[in-house]
Amino acid sequence: MLIKDEDVAIRAAQAGAGVVRAMYGTSLTRFGKSGGDFATAADIEAEEAILDVLRSTRPQDAVTGEESGRTGASAAERMWLVDPLCGTLNYAVRSMLVAVNVALRTGSTVSAAASADPFADEVFWTDGTRAYVRRDGLDEQIRPSAESALVDLNLDPPYQNAPRFRAARMLADPGFVERFRPRVVSTTLAVAWVAAGRRAAYVTDGDLRDSVHFASGIALCQAAGCVVTGIEGQPLHTGAGGLIVAADQQTHAALLAIIDNQISSAPSEERVGR
Structure with a gap:
């Protein structure tokens, strides 16, 4: 019997989460990357556990892994995007974030x-x-909510739209402080939390097309009914890029106004390309 794609995704994420959970708190070898970034032995082993699931269930599909890169046919219609441990520094x-x-x-x-959240033993998932x-083998449909104001x-980094836009400058914006409460979790688990109503919104800069970090969270938010755009309110993966995922239109509009104010107040030479 053919396993559904969403069940493959869940099984693979759970396999990676099992490794992350088991290796937590151990002495971990670090492997340097560019820009001061690094992976740990847990990243490597978790990705291998995920790939084992994908190879056994979907051997014809291509895969792009955070640590192992791309494998499979270059023109493959189906591509798995794998981030085995988002929040490596944490x-x-x-x-445990x-x-x-x-x-x-x-x-x-x-x-x-x-x-998957390895430590809460939760898997957020979507069939598109x-x-x-x-949780505990039971599925509950999730819906966004702006109630928390978080x-x-x-x-x-990378700061694709700097210096005209920096997410850090939002922290000093009076409109932001008046309406919202900032959080900096430093893992895309927070994107899934928007879909689940545990965050009102999430904002990031960058080119996120086919991002192993963000693909899952964006898909969850879209399926849950969040407002999902680029940082200037444009269609996702176009123009300035970036990402706003918001629980509702009101939250999205408020964040868009704050971002627009930041971009508009930048010196003219910094607004080139707007």
Whole structure:
């Protein structure tokens, strides 16, 4: 019997989460990357566990892994995007704020995705139509809510639209402080939390097309009914890029006004390309 794509995504994310959970708190070898970034032995082993699931269930599909790169046919219609440990720095200093992300891009859309929280033992998942959280083997449909007023900001580079836009400058904006409460989790688990109503919104800069970090979270938010755009309110992956995921139109409009004010107040030479 053929396993559904969403079940493959869940199984793969759970396999990676099991490794992340088991290796937590151990002495981890670090492997340097460019820009001062690094992976740990847990990243490597978690990705291998995920790839084992994908190879056994979807051997014809292509895969892009955070650590292992791309494998499979270059023109493959189906591509799995794998981030085995989102929040490596958190994890390396024994903070449990991490996620394991697995998403399937079919053509130009993500048709199945899962983001696992290894320590809460939760998996947020979507079949491309609706979004759910699985706890103790039971699935519950999730819906966004702006009630918390918590907005997660990604302050990590790259800053694609700097200096005219920096997420960090939102922290000093009176309109932001008056309406929202900032959070900086430094893992895309916070994107899944927007879909689940645990965050009102999430904002980041950057080119996120086919991003192993963001594909799962974006798909969850879209399926849950969030407002999902680029940082200037444009269609996702166009123009200035970046990402705003908001629980509702009012939250999205408020954040867009704050961002627009920041961009508009930048010196004219910094607004080139707007």
